[in-house]
Amino acid sequence: MGGLPAGKVKPVEHDYEDWERRGDAMMVLLTGVFGGQRLMTVDELRKNIEALGPEAYDRMSYYERWVTSITQTMIQRGVITTDELGRKMEQVKARREDACRK
Amino acid sequence: MPQVGDRRGVRAARPQYANDLPSVPARFAIGERVQVRRSAPLGHIRTPFYVRGCRGTVERLCGAFPNPEELAQQRSGLPAQPLYRVRFLQTDVWHGYRGNPADAIEVEIFQHWLDKA
Amino acid sequence: MSDRDDLGKYQPLSYFQLMEVSLRELLVEKGVVTDQAVRSALENVRNRTPERGARVVARAWCVPQYKARLLENGTRALEELGLDVPGLKLVVVENTAHVHNVIVCTLCSCYPRMLLGIPPEWYKSRNYRSRVVREPRAVLAEFGTKIPKRVQIRVHDSTADMRYLVLPMRPKDTEGWSEERLAALVTRDCMVGVSLPKRP
Numbered sequence: 001m002g003g004l005p006a007g008k009v010k011p012v013e014h015d016y017e018d019w020e021r022r023g024d025a026m027m028v029l030l031t032g033v034f035g036g037q038r039l040m041t042v043d044e045l046r047k048n049i050e051a052l053g054p055e056a057y058d059r060m061s062y063y064e065r066w067v068t069s070i071t072q073t074m075i076q077r078g079v080i081t082t083d084e085l086g087r088k089m090e091q092v093k094a095r096r097e098d099a100c101r102k
Numbered sequence: 103m104p105q106v107g108d109r110r111g112v113r114a115a116r117p118q119y120a121n122d123l124p125s126v127p128a129r130f131a132i133g134e135r136v137q138v139r140r141s142a143p144l145g146h147i148r149t150p151f152y153v154r155g156c157r158g159t160v161e162r163l164c165g166a167f168p169n170p171e172e173l174a175q176q177r178s179g180l181p182a183q184p185l186y187r188v189r190f191l192q193t194d195v196w197h198g199y200r201g202n203p204a205d206a207i208e209v210e211i212f213q214h215w216l217d218k219a
Numbered sequence: 220m221s222d223r224d225d226l227g228k229y230q231p232l233s234y235f236q237l238m239e240v241s242l243r244e245l246l247v248e249k250g251v252v253t254d255q256a257v258r259s260a261l262e263n264v265r266n267r268t269p270e271r272g273a274r275v276v277a278r279a280w281c282v283p284q285y286k287a288r289l290l291e292n293g294t295r296a297l298e299e300l301g302l303d304v305p306g307l308k309l310v311v312v313e314n315t316a317h318v319h320n321v322i323v324c325t326l327c328s329c330y331p332r333m334l335l336g337i338p339p340e341w342y343k344s345r346n347y348r349s350r351v352v353r354e355p356r357a358v359l360a361e362f363g364t365k366i367p368k369r370v371q372i373r374v375h376d377s378t379a380d381m382r383y384l385v386l387p388m389r390p391k392d393t394e395g396w397s398e399e400r401l402a403a404l405v406t407r408d409c410m411v412g413v414s415l416p417k418r419p
Contacts, residue, residue: 002325003152006349014340025260047146047174064235088241099229119308148378167380204371210379
Protein backbone atom coordinates (compact mmCIF):
# COMPACT_ATOMS: atom_id res chain seq x y z
CA MET A 1 0.00 0.00 0.00
CA GLY A 2 2.96 2.34 0.49
CA GLY A 3 3.12 5.21 -1.96
CA LEU A 4 -0.39 4.92 -3.38
CA PRO A 5 -2.33 8.17 -3.64
CA ALA A 6 -4.51 8.82 -0.59
CA GLY A 7 -6.17 11.58 1.38
CA LYS A 8 -5.35 13.47 4.55
CA VAL A 9 -4.75 11.54 7.75
CA LYS A 10 -7.54 12.09 10.27
CA PRO A 11 -6.06 11.74 13.75
CA VAL A 12 -9.15 9.87 14.98
CA GLU A 13 -9.17 7.86 18.13
CA HIS A 14 -11.57 4.98 18.46
CA ASP A 15 -12.85 3.63 21.72
CA TYR A 16 -12.55 -0.08 21.14
CA GLU A 17 -15.40 -2.30 22.23
CA ASP A 18 -14.88 -5.57 24.01
CA TRP A 19 -15.77 -7.71 21.00
CA GLU A 20 -13.03 -5.87 19.10
CA ARG A 21 -10.43 -6.17 21.86
CA ARG A 22 -11.27 -9.86 21.91
CA GLY A 23 -9.89 -10.00 18.37
CA ASP A 24 -6.50 -8.94 19.73
CA ALA A 25 -6.90 -11.23 22.74
CA MET A 26 -7.83 -14.16 20.51
CA MET A 27 -4.75 -13.62 18.34
CA VAL A 28 -2.53 -13.46 21.38
CA LEU A 29 -4.00 -16.77 22.60
CA LEU A 30 -4.10 -18.63 19.29
CA THR A 31 -0.55 -17.65 18.29
CA GLY A 32 0.75 -18.99 21.59
CA VAL A 33 2.28 -15.70 22.76
CA PHE A 34 1.81 -16.62 26.42
CA GLY A 35 2.90 -20.21 25.96
CA GLY A 36 0.13 -22.71 25.31
CA GLN A 37 -0.50 -24.34 21.95
CA ARG A 38 0.25 -22.37 18.83
CA LEU A 39 -2.82 -22.89 16.66
CA MET A 40 -2.12 -20.33 13.97
CA THR A 41 0.44 -17.75 12.92
CA VAL A 42 0.10 -14.03 12.41
CA ASP A 43 1.23 -14.75 8.83
CA GLU A 44 -1.95 -16.75 8.21
CA LEU A 45 -3.98 -13.90 9.69
CA ARG A 46 -2.35 -11.49 7.25
CA LYS A 47 -2.65 -13.84 4.30
CA ASN A 48 -6.36 -14.35 4.89
CA ILE A 49 -6.94 -10.62 5.23
CA GLU A 50 -5.11 -10.08 1.94
CA ALA A 51 -7.33 -12.79 0.42
CA LEU A 52 -10.48 -10.79 1.26
CA GLY A 53 -9.91 -8.72 -1.86
CA PRO A 54 -10.04 -4.93 -2.16
CA GLU A 55 -13.85 -4.40 -2.09
CA ALA A 56 -14.44 -6.53 1.00
CA TYR A 57 -11.36 -5.00 2.62
CA ASP A 58 -12.74 -1.49 2.23
CA ARG A 59 -16.28 -2.43 3.29
CA MET A 60 -15.19 -4.12 6.49
CA SER A 61 -13.82 -2.54 9.63
CA TYR A 62 -10.44 -3.50 11.04
CA TYR A 63 -11.72 -6.02 13.57
CA GLU A 64 -14.34 -7.39 11.19
CA ARG A 65 -11.41 -8.28 8.93
CA TRP A 66 -9.60 -9.85 11.86
CA VAL A 67 -12.55 -11.95 13.03
CA THR A 68 -13.16 -13.15 9.48
CA SER A 69 -9.51 -13.99 8.95
CA ILE A 70 -9.08 -15.81 12.26
CA THR A 71 -12.24 -17.84 11.62
CA GLN A 72 -11.12 -18.64 8.07
CA THR A 73 -7.77 -19.80 9.42
CA MET A 74 -9.43 -22.09 11.95
CA ILE A 75 -11.46 -23.64 9.14
CA GLN A 76 -8.36 -24.03 6.95
CA ARG A 77 -6.55 -25.71 9.79
CA GLY A 78 -9.46 -28.04 10.49
CA VAL A 79 -9.91 -26.80 14.05
CA ILE A 80 -13.54 -26.08 13.20
CA THR A 81 -15.60 -26.95 10.15
CA THR A 82 -17.82 -24.76 8.03
CA ASP A 83 -20.83 -26.81 9.13
CA GLU A 84 -20.01 -26.42 12.82
CA LEU A 85 -19.63 -22.68 12.35
CA GLY A 86 -22.92 -22.36 10.47
CA ARG A 87 -24.88 -24.26 13.09
CA LYS A 88 -23.30 -22.36 15.95
CA MET A 89 -24.01 -19.01 14.31
CA GLU A 90 -27.67 -20.01 13.86
CA GLN A 91 -27.80 -21.07 17.51
CA VAL A 92 -26.24 -17.84 18.79
CA LYS A 93 -28.50 -15.74 16.60
CA ALA A 94 -31.61 -17.50 17.91
CA ARG A 95 -30.45 -17.07 21.50
CA ARG A 96 -29.84 -13.38 20.96
CA GLU A 97 -33.20 -12.87 19.27
CA ASP A 98 -34.85 -14.50 22.29
CA ALA A 99 -32.97 -12.17 24.62
CA CYS A 100 -33.95 -9.13 22.55
CA ARG A 101 -37.63 -10.05 22.75
CA LYS A 102 -37.63 -10.19 26.56
CA MET B 103 26.81 -2.60 15.11
CA PRO B 104 29.94 -4.67 15.70
CA GLN B 105 31.09 -7.02 12.96
CA VAL B 106 32.87 -10.33 13.18
CA GLY B 107 35.48 -11.51 10.68
CA ASP B 108 35.32 -14.98 9.19
CA ARG B 109 37.99 -17.10 7.48
CA ARG B 110 37.36 -15.59 4.07
CA GLY B 111 38.05 -12.13 5.46
CA VAL B 112 34.51 -11.03 4.71
CA ARG B 113 33.06 -8.88 7.47
CA ALA B 114 29.90 -10.62 8.46
CA ALA B 115 27.20 -8.91 10.44
CA ARG B 116 26.29 -10.00 13.96
CA PRO B 117 22.56 -10.66 14.33
CA GLN B 118 20.70 -8.35 16.69
CA TYR B 119 18.22 -11.08 17.64
CA ALA B 120 19.54 -14.63 17.61
CA ASN B 121 17.53 -17.83 17.97
CA ASP B 122 18.16 -21.58 17.81
CA LEU B 123 16.49 -22.22 14.46
CA PRO B 124 18.31 -23.93 11.59
CA SER B 125 19.11 -21.10 9.20
CA VAL B 126 20.58 -20.12 5.88
CA PRO B 127 23.97 -18.36 6.35
CA ALA B 128 23.93 -14.58 6.08
CA ARG B 129 25.45 -13.37 2.79
CA PHE B 130 25.48 -9.61 3.21
CA ALA B 131 27.57 -7.38 5.44
CA ILE B 132 26.62 -4.12 7.11
CA GLY B 133 27.19 -1.26 4.72
CA GLU B 134 26.92 -3.48 1.68
CA ARG B 135 24.91 -2.22 -1.32
CA VAL B 136 22.01 -4.50 -2.20
CA GLN B 137 19.19 -4.48 -4.72
CA VAL B 138 15.66 -5.72 -4.13
CA ARG B 139 14.56 -8.28 -6.72
CA ARG B 140 11.94 -7.12 -9.15
CA SER B 141 9.79 -10.17 -8.65
CA ALA B 142 5.99 -10.30 -8.31
CA PRO B 143 4.78 -13.80 -7.52
CA LEU B 144 1.52 -14.90 -5.90
CA GLY B 145 1.07 -15.70 -2.24
CA HIS B 146 1.77 -13.82 0.95
CA ILE B 147 4.75 -11.50 0.53
CA ARG B 148 6.35 -9.07 2.96
CA THR B 149 8.52 -7.15 0.51
CA PRO B 150 6.62 -3.94 -0.28
CA PHE B 151 6.04 -3.13 -3.96
CA TYR B 152 7.49 0.34 -3.60
CA VAL B 153 11.05 -0.93 -2.98
CA ARG B 154 11.19 -3.69 -5.56
CA GLY B 155 14.00 -2.98 -7.99
CA CYS B 156 15.50 -0.34 -5.67
CA ARG B 157 19.08 -0.19 -4.39
CA GLY B 158 19.88 0.38 -0.75
CA THR B 159 22.45 -0.23 1.97
CA VAL B 160 22.37 -2.91 4.65
CA GLU B 161 21.92 -1.10 7.96
CA ARG B 162 21.84 -4.18 10.24
CA LEU B 163 21.25 -7.90 10.37
CA CYS B 164 18.11 -8.35 12.46
CA GLY B 165 18.61 -12.10 12.74
CA ALA B 166 17.28 -15.14 10.89
CA PHE B 167 13.55 -15.84 11.00
CA PRO B 168 11.17 -18.37 9.49
CA ASN B 169 10.02 -17.31 6.03
CA PRO B 170 6.61 -15.61 6.38
CA GLU B 171 5.69 -16.65 2.81
CA GLU B 172 5.80 -20.25 4.01
CA LEU B 173 4.33 -19.66 7.49
CA ALA B 174 1.30 -18.14 5.79
CA GLN B 175 0.74 -21.47 4.05
CA GLN B 176 0.93 -23.47 7.30
CA ARG B 177 4.47 -24.59 6.63
CA SER B 178 7.40 -24.18 8.97
CA GLY B 179 9.28 -21.53 7.02
CA LEU B 180 12.55 -23.27 7.85
CA PRO B 181 15.46 -23.02 7.37
CA ALA B 182 15.22 -19.50 8.78
CA GLN B 183 16.13 -16.70 6.36
CA PRO B 184 18.44 -13.85 7.34
CA LEU B 185 16.45 -10.63 7.72
CA TYR B 186 18.14 -7.29 7.05
CA ARG B 187 17.16 -3.69 7.64
CA VAL B 188 17.94 -1.97 4.38
CA ARG B 189 18.18 1.79 4.16
CA PHE B 190 17.02 3.43 0.94
CA LEU B 191 17.38 7.10 0.06
CA GLN B 192 13.91 8.47 -0.57
CA THR B 193 15.20 10.01 -3.78
CA ASP B 194 16.09 6.48 -4.96
CA VAL B 195 12.58 5.23 -4.22
CA TRP B 196 10.24 8.02 -5.29
CA HIS B 197 10.48 9.96 -8.51
CA GLY B 198 10.40 13.67 -7.75
CA TYR B 199 10.82 13.25 -3.96
CA ARG B 200 11.06 16.66 -2.31
CA GLY B 201 12.70 16.92 1.07
CA ASN B 202 16.13 16.62 2.60
CA PRO B 203 18.26 14.63 0.09
CA ALA B 204 19.41 12.43 2.98
CA ASP B 205 15.82 11.49 3.92
CA ALA B 206 15.61 7.73 4.04
CA ILE B 207 13.23 4.84 4.38
CA GLU B 208 14.28 1.69 6.20
CA VAL B 209 12.57 -1.58 5.45
CA GLU B 210 13.10 -5.13 6.75
CA ILE B 211 13.84 -7.41 3.82
CA PHE B 212 14.53 -11.12 3.78
CA GLN B 213 17.75 -12.29 2.17
CA HIS B 214 16.07 -14.25 -0.61
CA TRP B 215 14.66 -10.97 -1.93
CA LEU B 216 18.11 -9.35 -2.18
CA ASP B 217 20.89 -9.44 -4.75
CA LYS B 218 24.29 -7.75 -4.59
CA ALA B 219 23.92 -4.32 -6.19
CA MET C 220 -22.53 -1.07 18.96
CA SER C 221 -22.61 -2.34 22.53
CA ASP C 222 -24.30 -5.39 23.93
CA ARG C 223 -27.20 -3.63 25.56
CA ASP C 224 -28.70 -0.36 24.51
CA ASP C 225 -29.40 2.42 27.00
CA LEU C 226 -32.61 0.85 28.26
CA GLY C 227 -30.70 -2.27 29.29
CA LYS C 228 -32.11 -4.31 26.41
CA TYR C 229 -30.05 -6.52 24.11
CA GLN C 230 -29.29 -5.35 20.58
CA PRO C 231 -29.17 -7.79 17.70
CA LEU C 232 -25.65 -8.88 16.83
CA SER C 233 -24.05 -7.90 13.55
CA TYR C 234 -22.88 -10.70 11.25
CA PHE C 235 -19.30 -10.30 12.42
CA GLN C 236 -20.17 -10.08 16.10
CA LEU C 237 -22.17 -13.28 15.57
CA MET C 238 -19.09 -14.84 14.02
CA GLU C 239 -16.87 -13.73 16.90
CA VAL C 240 -19.16 -15.16 19.56
CA SER C 241 -19.63 -18.39 17.59
CA LEU C 242 -15.91 -18.89 16.99
CA ARG C 243 -15.14 -18.34 20.64
CA GLU C 244 -17.86 -20.69 21.87
CA LEU C 245 -16.78 -23.41 19.43
CA LEU C 246 -13.14 -23.10 20.49
CA VAL C 247 -14.11 -23.34 24.15
CA GLU C 248 -16.41 -26.34 23.52
CA LYS C 249 -13.57 -28.11 21.75
CA GLY C 250 -11.19 -27.38 24.60
CA VAL C 251 -8.92 -25.39 22.31
CA VAL C 252 -9.14 -22.36 24.59
CA THR C 253 -10.85 -21.77 27.91
CA ASP C 254 -13.15 -18.90 28.87
CA GLN C 255 -10.69 -18.06 31.61
CA ALA C 256 -7.82 -17.83 29.15
CA VAL C 257 -9.85 -15.51 26.92
CA ARG C 258 -10.73 -13.29 29.88
CA SER C 259 -7.08 -13.15 31.01
CA ALA C 260 -5.87 -12.35 27.53
CA LEU C 261 -8.49 -9.60 27.26
CA GLU C 262 -7.40 -8.14 30.59
CA ASN C 263 -3.80 -8.32 29.46
CA VAL C 264 -4.60 -6.47 26.23
CA ARG C 265 -6.49 -3.80 28.20
CA ASN C 266 -3.56 -3.24 30.54
CA ARG C 267 -1.03 -2.58 27.82
CA THR C 268 -0.99 1.19 27.45
CA PRO C 269 1.50 3.76 26.19
CA GLU C 270 2.48 4.54 29.81
CA ARG C 271 4.70 1.46 29.57
CA GLY C 272 6.62 2.95 26.67
CA ALA C 273 6.78 6.32 28.40
CA ARG C 274 8.61 4.73 31.36
CA VAL C 275 11.22 3.34 29.02
CA VAL C 276 11.77 6.69 27.32
CA ALA C 277 12.05 8.50 30.65
CA ARG C 278 14.63 5.99 31.90
CA ALA C 279 16.67 6.38 28.72
CA TRP C 280 16.59 10.17 29.16
CA CYS C 281 17.91 9.88 32.71
CA VAL C 282 20.44 7.06 32.43
CA PRO C 283 22.85 7.18 29.43
CA GLN C 284 24.02 3.59 29.91
CA TYR C 285 20.42 2.41 29.84
CA LYS C 286 19.85 4.38 26.66
CA ALA C 287 22.87 2.68 25.08
CA ARG C 288 21.54 -0.77 26.01
CA LEU C 289 18.08 0.18 24.73
CA LEU C 290 19.51 1.14 21.35
CA GLU C 291 21.57 -2.06 21.22
CA ASN C 292 18.77 -4.52 22.08
CA GLY C 293 15.36 -3.04 22.79
CA THR C 294 13.70 -6.18 24.12
CA ARG C 295 16.42 -6.99 26.63
CA ALA C 296 16.40 -3.40 27.88
CA LEU C 297 12.64 -3.58 28.41
CA GLU C 298 12.99 -6.78 30.39
CA GLU C 299 15.51 -5.00 32.63
CA LEU C 300 12.65 -2.75 33.72
CA GLY C 301 10.48 -5.74 34.54
CA LEU C 302 8.29 -5.15 31.49
CA ASP C 303 6.79 -8.41 30.28
CA VAL C 304 6.85 -8.25 26.48
CA PRO C 305 6.56 -11.80 25.13
CA GLY C 306 7.60 -12.28 21.54
CA LEU C 307 8.52 -8.64 20.95
CA LYS C 308 11.72 -7.89 19.02
CA LEU C 309 12.13 -4.22 19.54
CA VAL C 310 14.32 -1.80 17.63
CA VAL C 311 14.53 1.61 19.25
CA VAL C 312 15.42 4.49 16.97
CA GLU C 313 16.72 7.73 18.38
CA ASN C 314 15.68 11.24 17.37
CA THR C 315 18.54 13.74 17.32
CA ALA C 316 19.01 17.32 16.21
CA HIS C 317 19.77 15.93 12.76
CA VAL C 318 17.39 12.96 12.39
CA HIS C 319 13.68 12.52 13.04
CA ASN C 320 12.20 9.03 12.95
CA VAL C 321 8.67 7.91 12.18
CA ILE C 322 7.14 4.42 12.20
CA VAL C 323 4.60 2.79 9.91
CA CYS C 324 3.49 -0.64 8.74
CA THR C 325 2.48 -0.22 5.10
CA LEU C 326 1.54 -3.88 4.70
CA CYS C 327 -0.85 -4.18 7.65
CA SER C 328 -0.70 -2.65 11.15
CA CYS C 329 2.39 -3.99 12.88
CA TYR C 330 2.99 -2.00 16.02
CA PRO C 331 4.76 -2.73 19.34
CA ARG C 332 1.48 -3.89 20.91
CA MET C 333 3.13 -5.79 23.71
CA LEU C 334 4.61 -2.50 24.83
CA LEU C 335 2.18 0.24 23.77
CA GLY C 336 -1.17 -1.55 23.43
CA ILE C 337 -3.57 -1.31 20.50
CA PRO C 338 -2.52 1.05 17.69
CA PRO C 339 -4.73 4.08 17.00
CA GLU C 340 -7.19 4.07 14.13
CA TRP C 341 -5.19 6.55 12.05
CA TYR C 342 -2.09 4.35 12.20
CA LYS C 343 -4.06 1.56 10.55
CA SER C 344 -5.65 3.84 7.95
CA ARG C 345 -5.05 3.63 4.25
CA ASN C 346 -4.12 7.30 4.19
CA TYR C 347 -1.36 7.08 6.77
CA ARG C 348 0.10 3.88 5.44
CA SER C 349 0.15 5.06 1.83
CA ARG C 350 1.43 8.59 2.38
CA VAL C 351 3.84 8.64 5.30
CA VAL C 352 6.44 6.62 3.36
CA ARG C 353 6.28 8.97 0.41
CA GLU C 354 5.66 12.41 1.93
CA PRO C 355 6.49 12.16 5.64
CA ARG C 356 6.84 15.91 6.18
CA ALA C 357 3.38 16.59 4.77
CA VAL C 358 1.79 13.86 6.90
CA LEU C 359 3.58 15.05 10.04
CA ALA C 360 2.37 18.58 9.30
CA GLU C 361 -1.21 17.23 9.38
CA PHE C 362 -0.46 16.19 12.97
CA GLY C 363 0.79 19.71 13.65
CA THR C 364 4.42 18.59 13.64
CA LYS C 365 6.80 20.69 11.55
CA ILE C 366 10.15 19.07 10.82
CA PRO C 367 12.58 21.53 9.17
CA LYS C 368 14.08 20.49 5.85
CA ARG C 369 17.60 20.54 7.31
CA VAL C 370 16.61 17.63 9.60
CA GLN C 371 16.63 14.19 7.93
CA ILE C 372 13.47 12.18 8.23
CA ARG C 373 13.84 8.41 8.48
CA VAL C 374 10.69 6.37 7.96
CA HIS C 375 10.70 2.82 9.33
CA ASP C 376 8.36 0.34 7.68
CA SER C 377 7.87 -2.69 9.96
CA THR C 378 7.53 -5.33 7.31
CA ALA C 379 8.77 -8.36 9.23
CA ASP C 380 9.65 -9.49 12.74
CA MET C 381 10.98 -6.24 14.23
CA ARG C 382 8.79 -3.67 15.96
CA TYR C 383 9.89 -0.09 16.37
CA LEU C 384 9.80 2.60 19.02
CA VAL C 385 10.95 6.17 18.58
CA LEU C 386 13.10 7.56 21.37
CA PRO C 387 12.28 11.28 21.17
CA MET C 388 14.69 14.02 22.26
CA ARG C 389 14.37 15.07 25.87
CA PRO C 390 12.54 18.40 26.07
CA LYS C 391 14.51 21.44 27.23
CA ASP C 392 14.11 22.87 30.76
CA THR C 393 13.66 19.46 32.38
CA GLU C 394 16.98 19.31 34.25
CA GLY C 395 16.73 17.38 37.50
CA TRP C 396 13.23 16.04 36.76
CA SER C 397 12.34 12.60 38.10
CA GLU C 398 11.64 9.76 35.67
CA GLU C 399 7.99 9.83 36.66
CA ARG C 400 7.67 13.52 35.85
CA LEU C 401 9.46 13.04 32.55
CA ALA C 402 7.29 10.06 31.61
CA ALA C 403 4.21 12.29 31.80
CA LEU C 404 5.60 14.31 28.87
CA VAL C 405 5.89 11.23 26.66
CA THR C 406 2.81 10.67 24.52
CA ARG C 407 2.02 7.65 22.39
CA ASP C 408 2.23 9.82 19.29
CA CYS C 409 5.79 10.93 20.00
CA MET C 410 6.85 7.29 20.34
CA VAL C 411 5.43 6.61 16.88
CA GLY C 412 7.14 9.73 15.61
CA VAL C 413 4.19 11.80 14.40
CA SER C 414 4.66 14.34 17.14
CA LEU C 415 7.12 15.58 19.76
CA PRO C 416 6.93 15.14 23.53
CA LYS C 417 4.91 17.66 25.53
CA ARG C 418 6.76 20.74 26.71
CA PRO C 419 7.31 21.26 30.45
